[in-house]
Amino acid sequence: MTDRQMHFGLFHLPLGRHPYAWRRDDAEGHPEDLAWAIRTAQKAEEGLFDAFFLADNLVGPVLDEQGRPGGFEPLTLLGAIAATTSRIGLVATVSTSFSEPLNIARMFASLDHMSGGRVGWNVVTSQSDRAAQNFGWDKLEDHATRYARAAEYxxxxxxxxxSWEPGALALDKASGTMVDRHRVHDINHAGQFYKVRGPLNLSRMPQVEPVIFQAGSSGDGIGLAGSVADVAFTAQDSIADGLAFRDALYKAAAGRTDGHLPLIMPGVMPIVGRTNAEAREKFALLQDNTDIAAGIRQLSGRWGYDLSTYDPEGPVPEPGxxxxxxxRVQMLLxxxxxxxxxxxxxxxxxxxxHGHRIVVGAPDEIADDLEKWFTSGAADGFxxxxxxxxxxVDDFVDLVVPVLQERGLYRKSYAGKTLRAHLGLKTPE
Amino acid sequence: MTDRQMHFGLFHLPLGRHPYAWRRDDAEGHPEDLAWAIRTAQKAEEGLFDAFFLADNLVGPVLDEQGRPGGFEPLTLLGAIAATTSRIGLVATVSTSFSEPLNIARMFASLDHMSGGRVGWNVVTSQSDRAAQNFGWDKLEDHATRYARAAEYxxxxxxxxxSWEPGALALDKASGTMVDRHRVHDINHAGQFYKVRGPLNLSRMPQVEPVIFQAGSSGDGIGLAGSVADVAFTAQDSIADGLAFRDALYKAAAGRTDGHLPLIMPGVMPIVGRTNAEAREKFALLQDNTDIAAGIRQLSGRWGYDLSTYDPEGPVPEPGxxxxxxxRVQMLLxxxxxxxxxxxxxxxxxxxxHGHRIVVGAPDEIADDLEKWFTSGAADGFxxxxxxxxxxVDDFVDLVVPVLQERGLYRKSYAGKTLRAHLGLKTPE
Known part of the structure; x- marks a missing residue:
């Protein structure tokens, strides 16, 4: 038993991640149904999760590729979730490659005010030329340029x-001062990619800054996570790999002036049963019905060329x-x-x-696995x-969470009201 | 009595429009309090309003200028209002000058799905170099270029x-078809300002397109409103001006292929009392406490130069x-x-x-005024x-709405579920 507590995000997937899951008889959910998203977030909040986490995808479904509907745009959806939950953190993935910093800074500030300080930003730089083609480019900028742009963004x-000092939003009836404009400042940024005068048109937000998540595990990604992220979302397959990732991340964070080491939250896909046998049966149903051709199409997307002419029974070809x-490709390889x-x-x-670790078992077996990762230091949460x-979602909240609470590894109620409080992060000065 | 029904938008102002209003003892409200925005929208919905209307401002409060806090960013706020109302339309002002069409198209699509078809877009092109300076420009593009950009946007x-045909989001468990990708199409737009491949990553929305509002009353503004808008939001001071505006607008709309003439909704600021005397007293309290120096500062902003050295008791100087x-300047002049x-x-x-018409009186006097404008044809709503x-908001909903209902000029319940249905607009093909 330790004072250190596990953290959980819920990676929101309205139809579940497994490609066969939505086709089961008892499957529920719709990617464009607000009630479903609210129900899911509220269930995660019942499970005292730190955050409701929204991935993003700027590309529509493409002919001849595995394509899912994109679902709601994350920032507008978080507006709705902010109004229908009270404690859980709200994390949106937003790319830094195809928008203006002022617009995005303002939306996060708006959401942080609306939610009373519960917002996080998962920073990505996008990975697809198709995305770039929706924004006037023929292809993505190169990897290093995208990350340089992200850092400036x-x-x-x-x-x-x-840009607003504390108390600048005065709203003082007696003096008639609505905004103390001497405490609101232009930023006058002029850099390699952006030129922005400022100030913002919202006051200092409850968390001052949203919690920054970073999901890239490339060298540039680790560099960015080390230098600016509060939380690293990663895919790691073994505790040894997780510890190596942690070492690389902490090394990248060594020069930080705030002295903060990012929390590490690997993705994990739990298949929970009341018994081990029930869990295995559940997973077998999913895997036995997997469309291997679709899997090879998806892998082709990652590999960068068409693998459908290769023998499925043969060895895995080299990536292009x-x-x-x-x-992710390196990990799979x-x-x-x-x-x-x-x-x-x-x-x-x-x-x-999608390359994340799968854990199959009864609630105490799932808890054992997570505890092992957590106590090893390879993960601060998941x-x-x-x-x-x-x-x-339901089985994890109803069956696994109580086991972790029993073991003293996980909160029994929210102690604070902000995402920073849940994660034990300081408010920036 | 007529079948034609009045339409109402609520121009959301958390502290009220009048500069002294928020300083009264009984004033309530906060520009960055979500509960307050929800309460206001729900009151407008109780009053069966067609729409909850959000203005926008991309500029923070500026030293030496009259500046109010901007309040929430409109699209994220509408996410919250979508989740906490069920019938009222949701209109966000978004400029076409400083963002990428795909991002904004996607947010409106997201909000229309979330709200079950209640979204509208008030298209503006921005009016301030300070706004442009937040997005890498030294000053705004010229008026004609901004409007050409808006049309392409x-x-x-x-x-x-x-880009999604009806039914393209198949979610067919039996066949395993989530998206029928043959019914989702690239748009391959390449124009003067934008190059966008598409498709969108959300399915066809309930309203197909958000209801388009247009608020500019310049020649270019009327041209844009005539060619694309469903509703023109305008400031008109007399029925004669309103009818002249209507003629210009209808002329601009003559070439439309959809044959639709925009609805006209002038802004109006009602000061409602239980009696005429009470209303006049209420207005006098506000006007007598107006800070004339602040008014001259604001007028200086519109006039384009500093008017503070002119004698307040003297004539109105020419605009710069x-x-x-x-x-708006022409109207004031x-x-x-x-x-x-x-x-x-x-x-x-x-x-x-801010130049909109002010009507002061008892509920039946306010109703008389609105009815006169409505029956003259100068307004389809307000x-x-x-x-x-x-x-x-409360006095209008509680006192004026029942009078208009009594006269058969205004709905007694929502007949439809979408903003298009409230406004009697067809769904685009």
Missing amino acids: IAVCRALWH PNVHGQS QKSREENYRLRDLAALAIAS NIIPASMPDG | IAVCRALWH PNVHGQS QKSREENYRLRDLAALAIAS NIIPASMPDG
Whole structure:
């Protein structure tokens, strides 16, 4: 038993992550139904999760590729969730490649005020030329340029979030001072990518800055996470890999002036049963019905070329020169080598969880696994990826959370009101 | 009595429009309090309003200028209001000058799905170099270029909103087809300002397109409103002016392929009392406490140069070459000439309602005025601008609405569920 407490995010997937999950008879959910999103967030809040986490995708479904509907745009959805929950953190993924910093800084500030300080930003730089083609570009900027742009983008947003001193929104009836404009400052940013005068037109927000999540595990991604992130969302397959990631991340964070080491929250897809046998049966139903051809199509997207002409029973081919998500591809490749996978095995696995670790078992077995990762130091918490809905959320909250609470590893009520409080983070000065 | 029914928008102002209103003892409200915004929207919904209307401002409070806090960013706020209301339309002002069409098209689509088809977009092009300076520009593009950009921006959004055919989001468990990708199409837009491949990553929305509001009354503004708007939000001072505006608007709409003539909703600021005397007393309290110097500062912003050295008791000076909002300035100038205003009179009036018409009286007098405008054809409805809060909304809903219902001029319940249904607009094909 320790004072250190586990943190949980819920990776919101209205139909579950597993490609077969939504086709089960008892599957529920709709990607464009607000009531469903609210119900899911409220269930995660019942489970005292730190955060409701929204991924993002700027590309519509594409002919000849595995494509899911994108679902709601994250920032507008968080407005709705802010109004229908009271404690859980609200994290939106927003790319820094295709928008203006002032617009995004303002939306996060708005959401932080609306939610009483519960907002987080998962910073990504986008991985697809198709995304770039929706914004006037033929293809993405190169990896290093995207990350340089991201760093400047975040710096502009931070300057805007600090452009109002505390108390500048005076609303003083007696004197008639609505805003003390001597305490609101232009930022006059002029950098490589952006030129922004400021100030923001919202007052200093409850958390001062949203909690910054960073999900890239490439060298540039770790560099950015180390230098600016509060939380690193990552995909790690073993505790050894997780500890190596932690070492690299902490090294990247060594020069930080705030002295903060990012919390590490790997994704994990739990398949929970009342018994081990029930859990295995549940997972087998999903895996046995996986469309291997679709898995190979999805893997082709990651690998950067068409794998459909390769023998599914043969070995896994080498990735092409233009992979989609380089760190994830490396992880999948390494796992294939270690486990001696056939192409079909890797396709089934990759499509099951998008490369995130899958844990199958009874509630205490799931808890054992998470505890082992947590006590080893490879994880400070987990982004829970529901395989199927609604059981992927409900079973975790109803069955696994009580075991972790019993073991003293997880809160029994929210102690604070902000996402920073849940995560034990200081408010920026 | 007629079948034609009045339409109402509530111009949301958390502290009321009148500059003194928020300082009264019984004033309530906060620009950054979500509960207050929800309460206000729910009151407007109780009054069966067509729409909850959010203005916007991309500029923070500026030293030496009259500046109010901007309040919440409109699109994120509408997410919250969508989740806490069920029938009222939700209109956000968004400029076409400083963002990417795909991002904005997607947010409106998201909000329309979330709200079950209640979203509208008030299209503006921004009026201030300070706004441009928040987005990498030194100053605004010229008026004609901004309007050309707006027209293309809207065209891109419309193409994106039509990129999914009906039924393309199949979610067919039996066949495993989530999205019928043969019914989702790239838009491949390449124009003067934007290059966008598409498709959108949300399915066809309930209203297909948000209801388009347009608030500019300049020549370019009327041109844009005539060609694309469903509703024109305008400031008109007399029925004769209103009818002239209607003629110009209908002329601009003559070439439309959809054959639709925009609904006309002038802004009006009602000061309601239980009796005429009570209303006059209420207005006098506000006007007598108006800070004339602040009014002259605000007028200086519109006039394009500093008027503070002019004698408040003297005549109204001519506007400068760079006015802020040309049609509004023309209207104020004309009124000054007609009424033989001193500078202080115009300052007090301009700051009271930002140039919108003020009607003071008992509920049946307010109703008389609105009915006269409505039956003359100068207005199809009104955007109600609350002078003070909460009475600026509550008194209108509790006292004026029943009179209009009694006269058969206004709905007694919502007949439809979408903003298009409330306004009697067809769904685009």
